[in-house]
Amino acid sequence: MRKILLLCGLTVFAAATVQAGEVKVEWQQPEKFTDIRPANDSRKAYRERVLRKFDGIFQDLAAKLPEGYQWQVTVTDIDLAGDIDYFASGSGQALRIIKDIHSPAIKFSYVLRDKYGEEVTSGEEKLRDMGFMQSLGLVNNSDEFRYEQKMLQSWFKQELEPKVEQYAQSLPKVSGPTP
Template identity: 60%
Template sequence: MRNSLLVLTMLAAFGIADAQAAAAEVKVTFEQPEKFTDIRPTNESRSRYEQKVLKSVEKIFTDLAAKMPEGYQWQVTVTDIDLAGDVDYFAGPSGQALRIVKDIYSPAVRFSHSLRDNYGEEVLSGEEKLRDMAFLQRLSKTGTRPEFEHEQLMLQDWFNKTVQPAVTQHAAVAPKVSN
């Protein structure tokens, strides 16, 4: 027991401890994903691709929640996804489908959310309709782009501009509870 406590202390000191341990709790639900604008696959089954997209979007929100204080609860209901690009079923060799990414096919996500602090007080809530019209103007850090990078960057930008300032402001004015 003492050794494991020592290891955890050392990991925390070096910033290696699991970030999820001190993160907000997030619950992501998807409302009628079969009706989403565009989560069409190119070379795999529709159901498998849909699950991959939903899992990736859920991970994006989970990673964002890791940046918030422990004890916060964030409810997110995704009501629409329009992935960057558009599927052309006849563009590839031998009639294979390809996702064509052009600036006119910008990513968009619609969702409602409610963020509460560790006392149950509402910090932020609303319905968001995000669309990143300048998504191709960003340069990727690497030569290749990870899957769903455009959607991830769009949500990170929104989080940095909307959620983090609200959390910071709330923490500054929230009453401190003494033990």
């Protein structure tokens, strides 16, 4: 019985990993990005935290790509939602204040390759979500970079996924042996 359960568990795990592309994110001079300013952390520590979080966002998106796909992303600028206000708290503590006039933005270039190394698509993107406060369905989400995450998820779903699907449909159909 244990062997059957183990086999079932491995089968479920294998099925869950069938669709899993990989991403490599390169950060081009993040110290010069438009806005990765901390409220109260050191600049370096905050920048490293932001880059780790964005690495995770790109990893989550890459997991939706077909197995073996390689996605190379070079981020050239980030402008986080909101702005730092050094007087808002009245206590000398700086706060990041989120207002719709300070929309999130990101600039990056990318190349997506299939499991054989063939280029599926590439491009340069300059994303800015001017309606980020009205379009977000994550009211209770306390994730620090939820606006930027939502912007990247929307781009991925609207732009990259259709290109991957179109590419897959353009490939010649391989017919196997007939039973």
